[in-house]
Amino acid sequence: MKVLVPVKRVVDYNVKVRVKSDGTGVDIANVKMSMNPFDEIAVEEAVRLREKGVVTEVIAVSCGVTQCTETLRTAMAIGADRAILVETNAELQPLAVAKLLKALAEKEGPHLFIMGKQAIDDDSNQTGQMLAALLDWPQATFASKVEMTGDTVNVTREVDGGLETLALQLPAVVTTDLRLNEPRYVTLPNIMKAKKKPLDEKTPADYGVDVTPRLSVAKTTEPEARKAGVIVKTVDELVAKLKEAGAI
């Protein structure tokens, strides 16, 4: 059984991004880049399934600039067996990525996609659902538990009211939430090993996919900043301030 795991290269989650003063976007020059945290959880889950013997091959995929190879090497250091880069300098929006992944699925024939529920840069939370729709596969988003049994996968999902469990026929798309697992630390020997694993390089044209963006950004602005207030010394003072502000 094959699992495809899409991974995205994003600004590291510890970085507080700055909006460019001319409003054209966010300044990401010389900023630390990492694998999207939700995608790291997805790679970890796929590798655990292989370690349990349920899955035979884990393939990491990334769509984007050349430097995404670093992200793919990280995925292989966690344990993915091989990787595919769909290289382009074009801006890729979720629908375009879903179409590329669909084309890849048709070539590779996976039984399962495990992918992050959202990327922490554009915060879209769309690609997995779109991919499932395009493939006419079932989907289970926001997974906190994944159990494979024969030709179905049972997924527990984090929803607004608590948890919900679904049974999906394979092939299927699963998107990860934070509580699914805690990704392992990547060790130096595994980083060395990852350098020798196969990494195929493709382009959107190889898959005949039109990646033209559907949304254009008119401007990017800073949100209104909050001003720090006052530090109170005692609980009594806090209660008085809250009453004064009409908050209680």
Added chain:
Amino acid sequence: MAVLLLAEVTDGALSMDATAKAVSAAAKLGDVTVLCAGAKAADAAKEAATIAGVSKVLCAEDALYGHRLAEPTAALIVSLAGSYSHIVAPATTDAKNILPRVAALLDVMVLSDVTAVVDADTFERPIYAGNAIQTVKSSDAKKVITFRTSTFDAAATGGSASVENIGAADNPGLSAWVEDKTATSDRPELTSAGIVVSGGRGVGSKDDFAIIEALADKLGAAVGASRAAVDSGYAPNDWQVGQTGKVVAPNLYVAVGISGAIQHLAGMKDSKVIVAINKDEEAPIFQVADFGLVADLFSAVPELTGKL
């Protein structure tokens, strides 16, 4: 312009707050038709018809829609899509699950978590955990949108739209519901509560979260939590406030033992008044708090509860 709005219906009940907020956002785009889908949806449809600004309610009552499975609900919306220029919903976990599936089937993008409507094609939405706001223009023939409810006021009630029962669409039959694990609570719902009291890693254990809950109950507040508290098992997942959890904007937000990572701030920084109680005076939460108290939460919170 005509808008189809997927109402938030859970176990037959309408989530009035989320739906009415989405209606007030959608009303800027055109005539609003609300779709209530569920195993039971008649009562929800009747209630939705009372929201001011709704011109019509479609009620799709079928066992197929009982457990918010994405595949059948998306198929239903796609079957109705022809008559509408915009397909929208409040940005709940259900809508975030369903609408991208609808969009892909229509070969269009989703505008996620929209916080302002500029015109029929142009919208504002936060990126990078709310550290930047993008104004985006869509070139798609149909617009699929989820609205971040915390930034819109709820539409009033008093309307009397007509309710039309509609049949179910085809069942894609790809997935099945197994079980729900939901806790019922007498507390207000987190995303619509006027006051929220949240606990973080500093609370230290599931048992000690009782301190947070006691303060919340005294204030008639909902209880929230930081990601760290949820990851550590102190609080259930549906209490998480932040970039990838719930986004809240109550009149009063009390952050207890929460350091204030940017991912948490993304979920609460639009609150009207923010109180932070933390023993670490360097904690970033104090930079957004209106009132900060540098104190040990285990003494300060019970004292506060007692004095309210």
